[in-house]
Amino acid sequence: MGVTALAATVVLSGCTSESEAAQTPGLEARGTVLTTVQPARQDLTNQISLAGKVTINPVFGLAAPAAGEIRYVDRKPSTTPVDRRTWVATVWVKGSPRRVEIPIGSVMAGRLMDDRAPVSKGMPVVSAKHIGYGIVADIDSAQAYRISGSVESIKAQIKNGPGPFECEPVGTIAALPAGSLPAPKPSATTNPAPGSSGAPAPESGEDPGAATGGEGSEPTGLQVVCVAPAKTRLINGSDVTLDVITGRAENALVLPVEAVAGLSGKGKVDLVIGADKQRKTIDVELGISDGKVVEIKKGLVGSETIAVPGPNLPTPAPEVTG
Numbered sequence: 379m380g381v382t383a384l385a386a387t388v389v390l391s392g393c394t395s396e397s398e399a400a401q402t403p404g405l406e407a408r409g410t411v412l413t414t415v416q417p418a419r420q421d422l423t424n425q426i427s428l429a430g431k432v433t434i435n436p437v438f439g440l441a442a443p444a445a446g447e448i449r450y451v452d453r454k455p456s457t458t459p460v461d462r463r464t465w466v467a468t469v470w471v472k473g474s475p476r477r478v479e480i481p482i483g484s485v486m487a488g489r490l491m492d493d494r495a496p497v498s499k500g501m502p503v504v505s506a507k508h509i510g511y512g513i514v515a516d517i518d519s520a521q522a523y524r525i526s527g528s529v530e531s532i533k534a535q536i537k538n539g540p541g542p543f544e545c546e547p548v549g550t551i552a553a554l555p556a557g558s559l560p561a562p563k564p565s566a567t568t569n570p571a572p573g574s575s576g577a578p579a580p581e582s583g584e585d586p587g588a589a590t591g592g593e594g595s596e597p598t599g600l601q602v603v604c605v606a607p608a609k610t611r612l613i614n615g616s617d618v619t620l621d622v623i624t625g626r627a628e629n630a631l632v633l634p635v636e637a638v639a640g641l642s643g644k645g646k647v648d649l650v651i652g653a654d655k656q657r658k659t660i661d662v663e664l665g666i667s668d669g670k671v672v673e674i675k676k677g678l679v680g681s682e683t684i685a686v687p688g689p690n691l692p693t694p695a696p697e698v699t700g
Contacts, residue, residue, distance in 0.1 A: 508603070
């Protein structure tokens with residue numbers, strides 16, 4: 379009786395094992411690439427929608443045109459803009475001067491660097507104030523690198539108001555520190571010799587009466603600032619939707635954003651190689667993105683097979699506490 383029961387148990391166990399094996403789907407080995415994509419070519423536009431407001435006297439930043447040494451030009455206090463661009467600083471690059479000028483309709487609001495400090499290209503060095511109405515839109519960090527280059531064009535639509543209309547972008551989008559202005563110098567009957575004040579002297583015949591003085595400017599976050607056409611009726615505080623285009627690329631080589639680690643400048647992708655689908659991580663140079671695909675400027679030729687999702691960034695080592 380015991381032998382019969384044992385045999386029945388063995389048979390039953392064998393049947394259960396075969397049934398389970400039949401119902402268990404086949405599994406790929408851990409780490410096997412299941413989804414791949416190949417680079418494609420298409421025209422690409424980096425276009426972003428932002429929520430903004432009409433603002434009186436908005437502050438914006440002016441960036442260094444090149445890497446070098448910043449030297450500020452002394453200016454008398456003024457709150458009245460002039461009808462021409464105003465020279466406020468020079469970036470010296472290996473003995474060659476590159477001017478920083480405030481656009482028409484604005485005045486200087488502050489120095490963002492110390493005089494004769496080293497600066498890099500694109501670094502905000504001056505804060506300026508547009509006199510009158512402007513439109514300001516805040517940018518969150520997730521959007522920053524998609525707008526970090528020069529803004530190509532902006533269209534604005536005021537809620538329940540005028541639009542759409544072209545809105546002229548001014549300044550850089552970088553967050554600005556508090557700007558400072560030098561204390562007014564005692565009046566003198568003679569001008570100091572060029573270069574003796576630590577900054578280039580105003581050009582001959584240039585009116586020095588536009589710009590510095592006062593309390594400087596307050597810090598700002600990341601912002602886009604633009605100016606509406608003169609005949610556009612604006613009301614302070616009105617809500618505005620901005621359609622911002624920061625770049626276009628024709629016949630660009632692109633990949634889905636999910637296949638790339640990084641979305642601006644330098645990135646990484648995983649090549650899929652061989653019949654066993656091995657991954658190989660390589661560096662690529664990235665261009666613009668529309669949020670769905672990203673331009674691959676260097677690193678791929680277009681015939682590669684790329685793993686999706688892309689490579690993971692390394693996990694930071696845990697902090698050692700003691």
